[in-house]
Amino acid sequence: MAGPFAPIPDFLYGTAWKKDPTAALTEQALRCGFRGVDTANQLRHYNEAGVGEGIAAAYRAGVTSRSELFLQTKFTYVQGQDHRLPYDPAASLSVQVAQSLASSLEHLGTDYVDSFLLHGPAMRQGWSYDDAEVWQAMRKERDAGRARLLGVSNVGLHHLQRMMEVQDEAPAFVQNRCFAVAGWDCDVRQFCRERGILYQGFSLLTANLEVLQHPVVTDPAEQFKVTPPQVIFAFSRQIGMLPLTGTTNGEHMRQDLASRELALPAEVVRKIEKIVG
Ligand SMILES: NC(=O)c1ccc[n+]([C@@H]2O[C@H](COP(=O)([O-])OP(=O)(O)OC[C@H]3O[C@@H](n4cnc5c(N)ncnc54)[C@H](OP(=O)(O)O)[C@@H]3O)[C@@H](O)[C@H]2O)c1
Numbered sequence: 668m669a670g671p672f673a674p675i676p677d678f679l680y681g682t683a684w685k686k687d688p689t690a691a692l693t694e695q696a697l698r699c700g701f702r703g704v705d706t707a708n709q710l711r712h713y714n715e716a717g718v719g720e721g722i723a724a725a726y727r728a729g730v731t732s733r734s735e736l737f738l739q740t741k742f743t744y745v746q747g748q749d750h751r752l753p754y755d756p757a758a759s760l761s762v763q764v765a766q767s768l769a770s771s772l773e774h775l776g777t778d779y780v781d782s783f784l785l786h787g788p789a790m791r792q793g794w795s796y797d798d799a800e801v802w803q804a805m806r807k808e809r810d811a812g813r814a815r816l817l818g819v820s821n822v823g824l825h826h827l828q829r830m831m832e833v834q835d836e837a838p839a840f841v842q843n844r845c846f847a848v849a850g851w852d853c854d855v856r857q858f859c860r861e862r863g864i865l866y867q868g869f870s871l872l873t874a875n876l877e878v879l880q881h882p883v884v885t886d887p888a889e890q891f892k893v894t895p896p897q898v899i900f901a902f903s904r905q906i907g908m909l910p911l912t913g914t915t916n917g918e919h920m921r922q923d924l925a926s927r928e929l930a931l932p933a934e935v936v937r938k939i940e941k942i943v944g
Contacts, residue, residue: 670734671734672734672781672815673702673703673734673735673736673737673781674737675703675737675781675865675909676701676702676703676737676909677904677909677927678701678703678900678909678910678911678912678923678924678927679701679703679704679705679737679739679867679909679910679911679912680693680696680697680701680703680704680705680911680912680913680920681705681869681911681912681913682704682705682706682713682714682715682717682718682913683706683707683712683713683913684712684713684913685714685717685913685915686714686717687714687717688915689713689714689717689718689720689721690714690717690718690720690721690724691721692721692915693717693718693720693721693722693725694721694722694724694725694728694730695721695917695920696721696920697721697722697725697730697731697736698725698728698730699917699920699921699924700924701920701924702731702735702736702737703736703737703739704718704722704736704737704738704739705739705740705842705867705911706718706738706739706740706741706771706775707740707741707743707784707786708740708741708742708743708753708767708768708770708771708774709741709743709747709748709753709786710748710749710751710753711747711748711749711751715740715771715774715775716774718774718775719773719774719775719776722736722738722775722776723776733777736781737781737782738775738777738780738781738782739780739781739782739783739784739840740768740771740775740780740782740783740784741783741784741785741786741820742763742764742767742768742783742784742785742786742801742805743767743786743787744786744787744789744797744801746789747786747787753766753767753770753771754766754767754770759800760797760800760801760804761800761801761803761804761807763804764801764804764805764808765804765807765808768780768783768808768813768814769813772813778812778813779812779813779814779815780813780814780815781814781815781816782814782815782816782817782818782839782840783805783808783809783813783814783816783817783818784817784818784819784820784840784842785798785801785802785805785818785819785820786820786821787820787821787822788819788821788822788826792823792825792826793825793826793829794826794829794830794832794833794834798830799833799834802817802830802834805817806836816839816840817838817839817840818838818839818840818841818842818867819838819840819841819842820841820842820843821842821843821844822841822843822855823855824854824855824858827841827855827858828858831862837862837863837864838864839864839865840864840865840866840867840909841855841859841864841865841866841867842866842867842868842869842911843855843866843867843868843869844868844869844870844874845868845869845870845871845874845875845903845908846870846874846875847874847875847878847942847943848943850940850941850943851868851903851906851940852866852868856906856907856908860907865909866907866908866909867908867909867910867911868903868908868909868910868911869910869911869913871899871900871903871910871911871912872896872899872912875899878899878939878942879895879896879899880895881942883935883938883939883942884898884899884939884942887931887932887935891929891931893922893925893926893929894922896919896922896923896926897922897923897925897926897929898926898929898931898935898939899939900912900923900926901926901927901929901930901931902931902935902936902939902940904926904927905930905931905936906936906940
């Protein structure tokens with residue numbers, strides 16, 4: 668890992684569910700100005716090799732370079748995969764983690780990722796021995812220079828609390844689906860805030876469709892001449908989140924990035940945060 672490294676960006680372009688157009692959409696997102704890309708070595712939902720093709724095309728066109736990019740991928744347990752595995756399922760979890768990351772680096776045409784996440788813990792509750800083994804293996808990859816920062820995804824408060832009881836190192840990131848009905852994941856966000864963990868929120872639009880039509884969002888959208896999705900992305904940032912967008916539309920890419928220019932009044936932020944409950 669050579670450096671200098673990209674700063675943690677204020678938006679991540681999500682590459683799930685894009686199949687064949689993954690390469691073209693990733694390149695388009697980079698051309699639009701995204702410098703953070705989220706993927707996973709999980710063919711069931713992500714075409715990680717396609718992400719790498721899109722990035723390579725952007726390099727060739729002089730759009731960006733490796734040191735400007737923040738690349739994030741994930742290790743996914745067998746249970747979260749289909750038959751197309753990026754590792755030997757008979758190998759130990761530690762070996763699976765190493766094989767998965769090695770394959771991600773190949774897909775992405777790089778010798779390090781900026782962030783490596785555990786896609787989801789093994790069980791609905793708690794932090795299992797399997798999770799502990801995987802986390803240890805992820806730390807080993809990080810210490811060897813193949814990942815800069817580590818994180819966990821799809822976690823509840825109970826996972827994080829248990830994790831922190833048995834591990835001596837907090838993750839740098841938590842990446843969760845963020846529901847307004849759950850106070851925008853307020854328990855997990857508070858846990859993260861208190862420990863300096865950066866919370867990454869996904870499905871900010873798709874998990875909260877009714878919120879996009881609510882006057883606490885549509886009124887400021889009208890006032891500031893922006894769209895409701897732009898209000899949600901600006902809001903998410905103002906409460907300390909790093910948002911993801913998975914848009915497949917060039918105009919939406921530009922609008923999503925433009926939400927960085929929007930500063931909502933504190934009162935609007937407070938109302939959106941308390942929209943439910
Ligand atoms: N860790 C995990 O388990 C996990 C799970 C799910 C997702 N993720 C990550 O999160 C990323 C994003 O997923 P997501 O669920 O947030 O998004 P998504 O499902 O990819 O969809 C975003 C939706 O919002 C729409 N949209 C985006 N910007 C818009 C705008 N400005 N105006 C109107 N509509 C807009 C998109 O429509 P258009 O395409 O028409 O713009 C699309 O329907 C994924 O690609 C993946 O990288 C991670």
